[in-house]
Amino acid sequence: MPKLRAETHQPVSVADAPELVLVQPEAERRRGLPRPLRRAIGPVLLVALWHVLSVTGVLPPTVLAGPATVLSSAASLWATGELQAAILASLGRAASGLAIGGTIGISLAVISGLFRLGEDLVDSTMQMLRTVPNIALIPLFIIWFGIGEAPKVALIALATAFPLYLNVYAGIRNVDQTLVEAARTLGLSRPAMIRHVILPGALPNALVGLRYSLGVAWLALVFGEQVNATAGVGYLMNNAREFFQTDVIVVCLVVYALLGLIVDFIVRLLERLLLAWRPAFSGA
Structure with missing residues (x-):
C-alpha cells in the first residue's frame, strides 16, 4: 500500500504574491470627450x-x-414676461392632455393585455381609431367643445393615448412565458403575478410609449394652439406670422424643441431609475 506523503506548505510572502491588474473595459479605454460634449x-x-x-x-x-437677432428677441420677450406666460400656458395644456390620454391609453392597454375578453372588446376598436388622423378631428372637437381650452386638451389627449396603448399592450403580451409559468409554479396568486412579473416586464415598453407620447404631445400642441388660442407659444407664433417676424417664430420653435428635450431627458432618468435591474446594450 503506498505511503501517504505529507506536503508542507511554505508561507507566501506579500512580495511573492501575484500583482492584481485592474482590467478596464474597452469602451472606457476608447472614450475621449465626455458624452454631453x-x-x-x-x-x-x-x-x-x-x-x-x-x-x-x-x-x-x-x-x-440670424441667431443674434433670435437671441435678442428671446431676451425681449423674456424681459416683458410674455415668453414665460406662453411657456406655462403650453405646458399646462400638454400636461393636462397627456394625463387624460395617458390614463385612458394605459387603462385600456392593461385591460386588453391581461384579459382575452378585454382584447376582444377593446383592441379592434383601438386599432381602428388610431388610423384616423387626429388633425381631421379638430372641426368635430370645435363643434363638441367650443373654441376654448377643451378642444386643445382633447386633441393632445387623443394623440397621446394611442402610443401608450400600443406599447403597454405589446409589453404585457411580450412578457416571457417562462417567467409566468415559474410564478405559477411558485404559487403566486394572479394579482401578485401581475404586480411582480407582468407589469415589471412591460415597464420598458411603457417607458418607450411615454417617450413617444411626449413627442406626439408637442406636435398636437402646435396644431391645437392654432385654434383660437389667446395664450401659449402657438399664440406667439401666430402673431409673429401675421407681422412676418421670423425671429419670434424661430424663438417659438426653439422653445418647443427645448421643452421636448427636457421632458425626454426626464423620461431617460426614469428609465435609469426604474430599469436599473435590467442590463441593456449601451452602444459600442
Whole structure:
C-alpha cells in the first residue's frame, strides 16, 4: 500500500504574491470627450452654419433671422414676461392632455393585455381609431367643445393615448412565458403575478410609449394652439406670422424643441431609475 506523503506548505510572502491588474473595459479605454460634449457638437455646428449663412447674406432676415437677432428677441420677450406666460400656458395644456390620454391609453392597454375578453372588446376598436388622423378631428372637437381650452386638451389627449396603448399592450403580451409559468409554479396568486412579473416586464415598453407620447404631445400642441388660442407659444407664433417676424417664430420653435428635450431627458432618468435591474446594450 503506498505511503501517504505529507506536503508542507511554505508561507507566501506579500512580495511573492501575484500583482492584481485592474482590467478596464474597452469602451472606457476608447472614450475621449465626455458624452454631453459629444452630443452638443451637432447642435453647435448647426448654429454656427446658420450664423455664417446669416452674416454672409445667404439667408436674408426676411427669410430667416440670424441667431443674434433670435437671441435678442428671446431676451425681449423674456424681459416683458410674455415668453414665460406662453411657456406655462403650453405646458399646462400638454400636461393636462397627456394625463387624460395617458390614463385612458394605459387603462385600456392593461385591460386588453391581461384579459382575452378585454382584447376582444377593446383592441379592434383601438386599432381602428388610431388610423384616423387626429388633425381631421379638430372641426368635430370645435363643434363638441367650443373654441376654448377643451378642444386643445382633447386633441393632445387623443394623440397621446394611442402610443401608450400600443406599447403597454405589446409589453404585457411580450412578457416571457417562462417567467409566468415559474410564478405559477411558485404559487403566486394572479394579482401578485401581475404586480411582480407582468407589469415589471412591460415597464420598458411603457417607458418607450411615454417617450413617444411626449413627442406626439408637442406636435398636437402646435396644431391645437392654432385654434383660437389667446395664450401659449402657438399664440406667439401666430402673431409673429401675421407681422412676418421670423425671429419670434424661430424663438417659438426653439422653445418647443427645448421643452421636448427636457421632458425626454426626464423620461431617460426614469428609465435609469426604474430599469436599473435590467442590463441593456449601451452602444459600442
